Amino acid sequence: MWKRFVVTQTQRAVLLREGDFERALPPGVYRVFDPFGRYTVQGWNVQAPHFDHPLAETLRRDFPAQVEAHFHVMDTGEDQVGLRFENGMLVEILPPGSRRLYWKGPAEVRFELIDLAEQAEVPQAIVRRFNQTSLRGRVTAGLSGVLTQQVPAWHLGVLKLDGKIERLLQPGFAAFWRFNREVSVEVVDTRLQTLEVSGQEILTRDKVGLRVNLAATWRYADVLAAYAATAKPAEHLYRELQFGLRAAVGTRSLDELLENKQLIDEVVSQHLAAKLAGQGIEVHSVGVRDIVLPGEMKAILAQVVEAEKSAQANVIRRREETAATRSLLNTAKVMEENPTALRLKELETLERVAERIDRISVFGGLDQVLDGLVRLKT
Numbered sequence: 001m002w003k004r005f006v007v008t009q010t011q012r013a014v015l016l017r018e019g020d021f022e023r024a025l026p027p028g029v030y031r032v033f034d035p036f037g038r039y040t041v042q043g044w045n046v047q048a049p050h051f052d053h054p055l056a057e058t059l060r061r062d063f064p065a066q067v068e069a070h071f072h073v074m075d076t077g078e079d080q081v082g083l084r085f086e087n088g089m090l091v092e093i094l095p096p097g098s099r100r101l102y103w104k105g106p107a108e109v110r111f112e113l114i115d116l117a118e119q120a121e122v123p124q125a126i127v128r129r130f131n132q133t134s135l136r137g138r139v140t141a142g143l144s145g146v147l148t149q150q151v152p153a154w155h156l157g158v159l160k161l162d163g164k165i166e167r168l169l170q171p172g173f174a175a176f177w178r179f180n181r182e183v184s185v186e187v188v189d190t191r192l193q194t195l196e197v198s199g200q201e202i203l204t205r206d207k208v209g210l211r212v213n214l215a216a217t218w219r220y221a222d223v224l225a226a227y228a229a230t231a232k233p234a235e236h237l238y239r240e241l242q243f244g245l246r247a248a249v250g251t252r253s254l255d256e257l258l259e260n261k262q263l264i265d266e267v268v269s270q271h272l273a274a275k276l277a278g279q280g281i282e283v284h285s286v287g288v289r290d291i292v293l294p295g296e297m298k299a300i301l302a303q304v305v306e307a308e309k310s311a312q313a314n315v316i317r318r319r320e321e322t323a324a325t326r327s328l329l330n331t332a333k334v335m336e337e338n339p340t341a342l343r344l345k346e347l348e349t350l351e352r353v354a355e356r357i358d359r360i361s362v363f364g365g366l367d368q369v370l371d372g373l374v375r376l377k378t
Contacts, residue, residue: 005030005041012070012103013043014053021055021063024070046105056101071101072109079117081145081177083126085110090129093142096179120161120183122146122175130175148175149185156223158186165227192219192284195234197241202249204257211292214245214268217284225280237272237281244271257291264288 006029007013013025018038032039051071059067074094076082082094086107130140150173151157157169162182176183197214204210218237220226226233248267257263268286335341
């Protein structure tokens with residue numbers, strides 16, 4: 001019984017006899033005499049030319065002529081990365097220790113090796129090819145082995161290799177090989193930043209519970225020094241703000257804090273200056289946003305303020321009454337010594353009384369009216 005197999009121009013195939021490799025089949029039409037059904041054909045599309053068959057190592061060992069005629073051999077060492085190009089475009093990144101066969105096809109194939117021991121950073125020429133493949137709609141295979149990082153303007157990147165800080169990355173695009181090492185990049189903002197410490201519940205020296213909210217503006221003065229001192233500089237600054245705030249509030253009474261609201265800012269600033277010296281962090285300002293008192297303490301303070309204001313009002317009222325009495329006494333002495341002044345006072349009093357009367361009828365003359373209204377008792 002004859003079997004007919006067709007391998008198209010976009011295909012490559014292998015002929016298997018009872019599962020073992022017989023020969024490679026380039027494009028064409030094939031007839032095989034197979035009365036017992038021992039022959040099978042397995043095909044691959046040239047768009048995915050990787051020969052990922054369990055017999056790949058057998059071909060390399062036992063059929064070198066077939067491999068030479070139909071396959072591209074691409075191997076990488078333990079410290080090497082392979083780059084496979086098709087028609088000048090990067091299509092695949094091969095990890096270290098790879099042993100692969102690729103079908104020969106119509107595309108022009110090129111293979112490059114990169115030594116990982118010499119450099120951890122991907123050359124810029126290769127990085128540009130990463131972007132080209134994404135723009136053309138064909139993503140490079142094996143990109144999981146590459147760490148890509150965009151560092152924006154006004155930022156710096158902290159490059160760490162195997163947990164050790166290697167150097168700073170300037171703004172721009174960079175890529176690093178992940179193979180055989182642990183690579184990470186942390187992007188930090190070099191501009192002024194705001195850090196808020198909210199909802200800190202602290203007891204004052206006189207056992208009054210306060211809820212304090214604090215804000216600080218800061219920036220990196222030396223990024224490498226900051227990361228050499230601590231793994232998380234921003235978190236370290238937050239903790240020191242907490243400690244400084246508790247030191248400022250917990251060692252003072254409520255009256256001291258209310259009398260001098262700048263006291264907390266000054267104490268926290270001094271604490272930070274001592275703790276962060278030489279750690280690459282520059283604190284520009286520290287300020288308390290608000291201090292929240294418990295409900296009971298608010299009522300007590302309101303009563304205290306009300307009592308203080310009431311006492312002040314009473315003092316002012318008594319002072320005014322004393323001044324008025326002294327003025328009346330002085331006026332009485334003047335009138336006693338000067339009858340003309342007394343007469344003028346009588347006329348002034350009559351004028352004020354007359355202002356409240358709609359109509360006045362005078363009988364007996366002005367002297368009689370004055371004598372009737374004002375009688376002096378001697």
